[in-house]
Amino acid sequence: MRYAVKLLLFISTVLLVSHQARSEEGNFSGQWEQIHSDAGPCEKCLVGIVRQGKFMMISANNGWSATAETSRNGNVSYAAGTGQWDAQIEKYSQKAFDILLTIRGDRLMVIITTEKADGSKQSIKAFFSRRAAKLLYDKA
Secondary structure, three states, X not given: OHHHHHHHHHHHHHHHHHHHHHHHOOOOOEEEEEEEEOOOOXXXXXXXXXXXXXXXXXXXXXXXXXXXXEEEEOOEEEEEEEEEEOOOOHHHOOOEEEEEEEEEOOEEEEEEEEEOOOXXXXXXXXXXXXXXXXXXXXXO
């Protein structure tokens, strides 16, 4: 009987610890501010990510959105998926693209690969930092 109780205690401890580790790894969710892009500077570019299990929705305020599935390799969390540019973005109007996201600490790297008019591939790489929470203060 003691053995069974100890075994159950051990199993529940392992499950609890592994669940906490999984919930902390690769926290893509939230708002991210662009800090660098090889497509040019954009001080107001933001990416919002909502994660639901292994899947996530990504939307950007500069005219694109995507869906991706998360995974992990060693200590690096990443996600891969597809997206589309909005109709208002003339250069890429409604073009589909592949997207890869990796996260390490509070840095997010996004690589978008799209097809150019001549059929060749073009990659855009951007780096983001987690957007700081803004506090609301009562002025009364």
